[in-house]
Amino acid sequence: MKKDKQYVTDIAAVGDIVEFNMNADGTGTIFKIAERKNYLSRKAPRIRGASYRGERLEQIIAANIDLLMVIMSIKLPDFNNKTLDRFLVTAESSGIPSIIIINKADLDEKNEITKWKELYEKIGYPVIATSAIDRTGLDEVKSHLPNRKTLFWGQSGVGKSSLLNKLFPGLNLKVGDISTYTLKGKHTTVTSHMIHVGDNTFIIDTPGVREVDPYGIKKEDLPHYFTEFEEYAYNCRFNTCTHYHEPGCAVIEAVNSGKISKERYNSYLRLLDTIEEDINF
Ligand SMILES: Nc1nc2c(ncn2[C@@H]2O[C@H](COP(=O)(O)OP(=O)(O)OP(=O)(O)O)[C@@H](O)[C@H]2O)c(=O)[nH]1
Numbered sequence: 001m002k003k004d005k006q007y008v009t010d011i012a013a014v015g016d017i018v019e020f021n022m023n024a025d026g027t028g029t030i031f032k033i034a035e036r037k038n039y040l041s042r043k044a045p046r047i048r049g050a051s052y053r054g055e056r057l058e059q060i061i062a063a064n065i066d067l068l069m070v071i072m073s074i075k076l077p078d079f080n081n082k083t084l085d086r087f088l089v090t091a092e093s094s095g096i097p098s099i100i101i102i103n104k105a106d107l108d109e110k111n112e113i114t115k116w117k118e119l120y121e122k123i124g125y126p127v128i129a130t131s132a133i134d135r136t137g138l139d140e141v142k143s144h145l146p147n148r149k150t151l152f153w154g155q156s157g158v159g160k161s162s163l164l165n166k167l168f169p170g171l172n173l174k175v176g177d178i179s180t181y182t183l184k185g186k187h188t189t190v191t192s193h194m195i196h197v198g199d200n201t202f203i204i205d206t207p208g209v210r211e212v213d214p215y216g217i218k219k220e221d222l223p224h225y226f227t228e229f230e231e232y233a234y235n236c237r238f239n240t241c242t243h244y245h246e247p248g249c250a251v252i253e254a255v256n257s258g259k260i261s262k263e264r265y266n267s268y269l270r271l272l273d274t275i276e277e278d279i280n281f
């Protein structure tokens, strides 16, 4: 199996359904991985200090997922919509539905969550403001979980483990100390865990990521993963339009008239740029 899969960092991932043999010493040996209904992945992070600039491997985050909860925080670390869009594009490209959680609502003194909630709900993503401190939004989060395998994913320090501990007392997941967010690169959760929390109900806590570079997305496919572009893209003069500089671009027109948000369009351009530099294809 190791010989077959040279382009991924791990052969099996959390969420996989596997067949294995028990060994005499109590360990197991996987000999078969069932076909995945879906999986979420990204480009494996660059190794710091490495001079090698070749192809980056695919890192599987989880397999067979019913729902992705993208966890962001409004402060500590600051909310960054470009980061959020990278998570959403990754999920769209895998056909996995997403819900956005904006945590640390207790720190939202300037009421910034409202603007982002409006923007993303208009596109069609449910947004839940939460706080692991004062329990805002926890019931709403919980209402989405039954009969599903839900992945909690996001940057380090946003509060994934804290929220799960509050949702399911007794989990006792390790939570970062109060200064976690300032110590760049400190990751409290270090491996992914799937936990059975109810009848046919599973949650997966994951280690925070610093950045998400979607794996295997082609330039011409990127617009499909910004789902609100679709209805306008249909009217672009060229059907190969990348909505960047082409004349007669209906997406750019929609941005100018405020039908598509500038924030989302700028995210799109940034990602398009990243893909162009890519040497994966
Ligand atoms: N003010 C505030 N702090 C929070 C909230 N949720 C979590 N925190 C704090 O944020 C820090 C990081 O929380 P964690 O739950 O460890 O974050 P994580 O997303 O699991 O981080 P990794 O495991 O590194 O990916 C801790 O100090 C928590 O106490 C919240 O709703 N409000």
Ligand SMILES: [Mg+2]
Residues within 6 Å of the ligand: 160, 161, 162, 174, 175, 188, 189, 206, 207, 208
């Ligand atoms: Mg954690």
Ligand SMILES: [Zn+2]
Residues within 6 Å of the ligand: 233, 236, 237, 241, 242, 243, 244, 246, 248, 249, 250, 251, 252
């Ligand atoms: Zn266009």
